[in-house]
Structures are given as C-alpha cells and as structure tokens.
Amino acid sequence: MHVPDGFINAPVSVAAGVVAAGAVAVSLRGARRELDEATAPLAGLVAAFIFAVQMLNFPVAAGTSGHLLGGALAAILVGPYTGVLCISVVLLMQGILFADGGLTALGVNITVMGVVTVVVAYALFRGLVKVLPRKRGSVTVASFAAALISVPAAACVFTAIYAIGGTTDVPVGKVLTAMVGVHVLIGIGEAVITMLTVGAVVAVRPDLVYGARGLAAPLKLRVGGELVDAPAARPVPVAARSPRAVWATGLVTALVLAGFVSFYASASPDGLEKVAADKGIDKNVEEHAAKDSPLADYGVKDITDARISGGLAGVIGVGVTVVAGTGIFWSVRRRRTTDAAPTHVPESV
Incomplete structure (x- = not known):
C-alpha cells in the first residue's frame, strides 16, 4: 500500500506529513518507556524483519x-x-534507497501504514487479551484478529485522504469498495504472518513480547484445602536472559527471506496499485525522486542476473534497516537512561 507521488495533492500531503511528524515525535517519547536493554536491539531487528517480509x-x-x-x-x-x-524506519529506507513509496507522500504512508495500523491493531489486541483466557495462546489469537482488521482500516483511511486530496476525479464510493474488498483479502495474509511470527517468539521467549507482558496467570498451590498464590519465582539475571539467540535467528531469517525467498514472490501489482490502475487513480502519478538510486525497484544497478540483483538488494536493505533501526532505538533507550539518572547535588562543606 505504498502511496506514490502524485496520488495526493500537495496541501493534503503536507498536512499528512505534519500528522506523521507529530506521531513520530510522540512515539519517540513513548518508546523510552517501552525499550530496555533487551528489547532495544530487538526493535531494530523487527524493523529489518518487516522490511524483508514486505x-x-x-x-x-x-x-x-x-x-x-x-x-x-x-x-x-x-x-x-x-x-x-x-x-517509519522501514518506509524511510524504502523511499530513499529503493524508490518504493513517494517521498512527498512519505507523510501519507507513515500515517496510513504506520500510525493507523499500529493504533487500530494494538487497541483491538489489548481489548481481546483482556477478555480471553490469560495464557500464551490468547496472544496469538488476538494478534491474528488485530492484524486482520488493521489492513482494511488502513485502506479506509487512505480512501478518506484520497477523498480530501485526490488528484483524479474518481468517485470515492468506488475507491472505497475496491480498496476495502482487496485489503480484506490482504488482511488475511497479514493476520497469518503476524500470528505465526508472534506465536514463534512467544513459544521461546514470551518475556520479549511486549503484548504478552503480565498475561501469565499466577501459579496456585493447594494448602490446607485452599488455593493460594505460589511464591514468586526468583528473577533470572539479565545476562542469563540474553536475547542474542532470538536476535541472531531473526536476522538470519530476514536475510534468507529478502535474499532468496523474495525471488519467488508474486509479480502481480499489490492492492493499491491494482485499484489505482483499474479506477484511474494513477493518472497523475509522478516519477520517483530516487528512481536513479542504485537499488531502485529492489535490484542492484548494473547486475543483469535478476536473482542475484534482487537478492543482493534485499540483503543490503535488511542490513541498512537493522543498523539504522538499532541505532535509533539504542539512542532512544540511552536518552531514557539519561533522563532517569538522578541529578548529583554536591554536599555542602
């Protein structure tokens, strides 16, 4: 659903950019409370993994x-x-390096693909885990439903943005029907991928899954015929809970997906591209500012073998994204540590 330049007019693109910038600013502050020494590097990996799967x-x-x-x-x-x-990191890397998603439409893409999907999915996810049994299986079930609904929700918001600032005269009702129809189907694929990935991580390291925190029901013991809470387990030292194995496995998986499996991906246009071509939304599409990038269209310039070109571009993309993402999230984490550090007041003599 990467919106190219030319779909949305300049004033609405600027407005979407302001919304996106505000969301990123709020998220930078909020992420300080979410990230710790274990999850900061994993956040960079999540960005790289999403890049690969996209x-x-x-x-x-x-x-x-x-x-x-x-x-x-x-x-x-x-x-x-x-x-x-x-x-946001993924979309920025895709736009600058791979000419995927317009640069003037970056605000629209972050708003639609980042903010809307995250807000809708996480709100639904939290609502479901509150009513479902407090066990790990509930996390995977809730993740499936949350991902499924988030995709057509994003399609609806794109249609609303198009209704306000679209550069072509296409009836909004037709656009909405087509966008929601195809993105419900895409949402099923999104839900399956999300459920399998979340389920895999929950199975081996539930402590690393933000949405699974605090969901384990307390262990009960029967004492004198009554059920009482079991003593809390002794915390495992941070060093013993290192996420390195998960990080390494995730990185290797992302590299294989981007460097090898991507060659077998469908070559058909995605949902937005198909709707745009069928309904005439793409009449005013503009050339991408990064069309001459050495990695444009997910291929390495001057390498004629499609398999090698695409695979190498994918590997480069994963590498750049994990480095950029990890650097950003470590900076956010360090900022939290700095802000939380007590101010030293020298003793009076």
Missing part, C-alpha cells in the same frame, strides 16, 4: 497481490510507540 508479495486474487504492512506485528512485539517508529 518483499514477499503473495497472490490474493486474479492479477492482484498483497504484502505485509507490519503495524500489528511491530506493536505486539515491541510496543505501539516503538511500532510506529519501526514502520
């Missing part, structure tokens, strides 16, 4: 494909504020 377009209908948006996945794994930042 390269894997899957068929949803005749001549139409879809790909992960990632807002639900990021929000559940690392928190809603950090989730907005993860998607």
Whole structure:
C-alpha cells in the first residue's frame, strides 16, 4: 500500500506529513518507556524483519497481490510507540534507497501504514487479551484478529485522504469498495504472518513480547484445602536472559527471506496499485525522486542476473534497516537512561 507521488495533492500531503511528524515525535517519547536493554536491539531487528517480509508479495486474487504492512506485528512485539517508529524506519529506507513509496507522500504512508495500523491493531489486541483466557495462546489469537482488521482500516483511511486530496476525479464510493474488498483479502495474509511470527517468539521467549507482558496467570498451590498464590519465582539475571539467540535467528531469517525467498514472490501489482490502475487513480502519478538510486525497484544497478540483483538488494536493505533501526532505538533507550539518572547535588562543606 505504498502511496506514490502524485496520488495526493500537495496541501493534503503536507498536512499528512505534519500528522506523521507529530506521531513520530510522540512515539519517540513513548518508546523510552517501552525499550530496555533487551528489547532495544530487538526493535531494530523487527524493523529489518518487516522490511524483508514486505518483499514477499503473495497472490490474493486474479492479477492482484498483497504484502505485509507490519503495524500489528511491530506493536505486539515491541510496543505501539516503538511500532510506529519501526514502520517509519522501514518506509524511510524504502523511499530513499529503493524508490518504493513517494517521498512527498512519505507523510501519507507513515500515517496510513504506520500510525493507523499500529493504533487500530494494538487497541483491538489489548481489548481481546483482556477478555480471553490469560495464557500464551490468547496472544496469538488476538494478534491474528488485530492484524486482520488493521489492513482494511488502513485502506479506509487512505480512501478518506484520497477523498480530501485526490488528484483524479474518481468517485470515492468506488475507491472505497475496491480498496476495502482487496485489503480484506490482504488482511488475511497479514493476520497469518503476524500470528505465526508472534506465536514463534512467544513459544521461546514470551518475556520479549511486549503484548504478552503480565498475561501469565499466577501459579496456585493447594494448602490446607485452599488455593493460594505460589511464591514468586526468583528473577533470572539479565545476562542469563540474553536475547542474542532470538536476535541472531531473526536476522538470519530476514536475510534468507529478502535474499532468496523474495525471488519467488508474486509479480502481480499489490492492492493499491491494482485499484489505482483499474479506477484511474494513477493518472497523475509522478516519477520517483530516487528512481536513479542504485537499488531502485529492489535490484542492484548494473547486475543483469535478476536473482542475484534482487537478492543482493534485499540483503543490503535488511542490513541498512537493522543498523539504522538499532541505532535509533539504542539512542532512544540511552536518552531514557539519561533522563532517569538522578541529578548529583554536591554536599555542602
């Protein structure tokens, strides 16, 4: 659902940019409360993993494909504020390096693909885990539903933005029907990917899943015929709970997906591209400012072998995203530590 330049007029694009910038600013502050020494590097990995999976377009209908948006996945794994930042990093890397998603439309893309998906998905997720049994399986069930709804919700918000600032004269009702229809199908794929990924992490390290924190029901013991809470387990030292194994596994998975599996992704246009072509929304589409980038269109310039070119571009993208994302999240984490440090007051003599 990467919106290119030319779909939305300049005033509305600027307004969306202001909204996106505000959301990022709020998220930078909120992420300080979500990130710790274990999750800060994982947040960079989540961004890289989403970048990789977004390269894997899957068929949803005749001549139409879809790909992960990632807002639900990021929000559940690392928190809603950090989730907005993860998607923003991905979209920035895609726009600048790969000419995917317009640069003047970056605010629209962050608002639609980042803010809307994260807010809708996490609100629904939290509501569901409150009413479902307090166990790990509930996290995966809630993640499926949250991801499923977040995608057509994003499609609705894009349609609303198009209704205000669209550059073509296409009836909004037709756009809404087509966008929601195809993105419900894409939402199913999003839900499956999100559920499987969250479930895999919850199975091995539930303590690293932000959405699973505090969901474990207290252990009960029967004493004298009555059920009482069992003594709390002794905390495991941070060093013993190092997330390095999860980080390494996730990075290798992202590299394999982007560097090898992406070659077999569907070549059909994604939901927005298909609707835009069918309804005429793309009449005023503009050339991307980064069209001459060495990595434009997810291929390395001057490498003629499509498999090698695309795979190498994917590996570079994962590497750049994980480095950029990890650097940002470590900076946010360090800022939290600095702000929380007590001010030293020298003793009076």
